[in-house]
Amino acid sequence: GDSVTQMEGPVTLSEEAFLTINCTYTATGYPSLFWYVQYPGEGLQLLLKATKADDKGSNKGFEATYRKETTSFHLEKGSVQVSDSAVYFCALNNAGGTSYGKLTFGQGTILTVHP
């Protein structure tokens, strides 16, 4: 079945550091890929998405490129802020099947940014 694997956390960075959170996936067909963010005490919010190979999703300074050849969707940000501290989830939706929009999530990566 479909699966998503994220890099082990937690990740601790200083403000203005470069961020990479690795995400790889296993899926049949041509899934859509997503990054969600969860701030403390809140629900998950869509951060960015990519629906086909080589697409780049971007939002709030975060970027991720859909790499079909390496089955990856790594999240990057050039300069993190304290306000980026949150849990980040990589997810896929295998729209090629009858998934009805069901998302398969990675385990989440806790990011803490210090001033």
Added chain:
Amino acid sequence: DAGVIQSPRHEVTEMGQEVTLRCKPISGHNSLFWYRQTMMRGLELLIYFNNNVPIDDSGMPEDRFSAKMPNASFSTLKIQPSEPRDSAVYFCASSLGGEAFFGQGTRLTVV
């Protein structure tokens, strides 16, 4: 649109009591999902509906858990009887086949 609305936001109940969590999906969405989040297990999909019909309930942990979707604008997740190990944050999400939109969650504590 107000987004996915869940109630209550917090629930504290005694072991053995019945608990009902409620969800109003985004208008026009045809899929609804119930997730549970704990530190130990992360985010788990419990059940999901499409056009009000349960499609996959394989994630429902036990017979104590049940979910209904009587119409396109309302769903419930019921736990009867509740146990301390059910303590978690329960999320509802809705979708139109693409990305899912999540509610704020219900934090359930069973004492």
